[in-house]
Structure formats: structure tokens, C-alpha cells
Amino acid sequence: MDSITRYFHLVEEKPQLFAPSEHVPLCLDEGTLRAFSASTGKPVGVVYDNSPYYLVVADLCIKPDGQLYTYARVIYPHTESNGVVVIPRMGDRFGLLSIFRHPPRCESGGEFPRGYAEDLTPAENAAKELREEIGAQVDPSQLVYLGDLQTDTGLSAGRVQVYLAPITQAAVPEDNGEGIHGLQWVTQDELMERVANGTISDGLTLSAFLQYLSHTGMGQHAPR
DSSP states (O other): OOHHHHHHHHHHHOGGGGOOOSSSOBOOOHHHHHHHHHHHOOOOEEEEEETTTEEEEEEEEEOTTSOEEEEEEEEOSOSSOSEEEEEEEETTEEEEEEEEETTTTEEOSOBOOEEEOOSSOHHHHHHHHHHHHHOOOOOGGGOEEEEEEOSOTTTBOOOEEEEEEEOSOOOOOTTOOSSEEEEEEEEHHHHHHHHHTTSOOOHHHHHHHHHHHHHTTTTTSOOO
16 A cells, blocks of 8 residues: 555544645645655655554645645544653652653653553553553552643644652663663652753653643642
């Protein structure tokens, strides 16, 4: 199945992601897509399949003057939830992973555990990520849901659920295979200082921490 044929299968599978708009209209004529790709040499359709995690799609969009252009985006197999981020809290301290990230090829300044969606409920997925990344055993019913995030609406339609997790013990498994090599426990003031000085720059961690603060009256009352 070529990229454009796969694209139209995706249109049928997830029509809400190809909804009409007067502001950014899509060209959904197969002949036009194939002619554009052939004449410009630009790939159109499903240009990269990294299942079961995500697809990279190059849509053909229409400018107000009628000119065609491509706009790439990421589409996840789970439309309502493409992952979770979990804030581990032990007493008055928050757990931050020490982790080397491949995309920027550098050490992260500290991140909350997270992971892609799987065939689990978001809470079950959050508990699984805690077990795999920090060795914490948490019942999904103990997790506190804080809200949803859309991490980059210019890149994808993905939604991530945020949870607060009460932790009593944790230890990073040596064979995690994800670049995780440590776990730091910091107070809220220390965490905020790291945000302020730019040590923590991971978008999901920053957004999840803001969700937490918004639920606690900027940290005055912790949710139970």
C-alpha cells in the first residue's frame, strides 16, 4: 500500500482529523495529490509509519489564492489519548527522572515519567509507566487525574492525560532501556527554582507541573 492509498484509509478511519475548514482547507482529491507529488517530488500522504506509536502525515492544503502546499503533522493511533505524564510525589517531594533524550541528543534537566498510549485505560497506563520507569507499584485507583494536555497543536492533535501519583518507594530499574539513569526527589520550591532558571525545559513536565499548581491554588493545598 503506497503513502497516498494509506492516507485515504486513514481519512476513513479518523474523519474528525480531516474535518473541513474555511481557514485551512484540505485537498482530498486523490488525483490531485498524486499529480502534486509527481510534479514537485514532495511526499504526500502517510510518509512515515512508526506504529503502534505514531504516523507522520503530509497533507495537501489549499491557500486562499488556490495554490497547494504540504503541511506535515503527527497522528496517533489513539485519538482521545496518545499518552500520559505522571507526577510522582513522596511526602512533600516530587520525583524527577535523570534521562538522556535521543531527539536532542543531550541530557534532560529533569522530567516526570511519561509514556505512549497503549491498550489500557490512561490510569492503567500511568501506573505501568511508574512501574517501568521508577519501579513504583501504584494502584491505578490511587492516581489523581489533573487534566489533559495538547502538547503542540501546530504539530499534532494528540492529547495527554496528567496524573498525580502518591509514591511510598521507588528505584529506577537498571534495565529500563530508555536512557533513564537516576531519580531525584525535590521540594516544590526546588522544582520551581529549576523551572525559573531553565534547568527544566521539557514541555510535558512544565505543563504537568502547571496543571498541578492550578489544582492546588498555586501550591497552597495539595489534591488528595
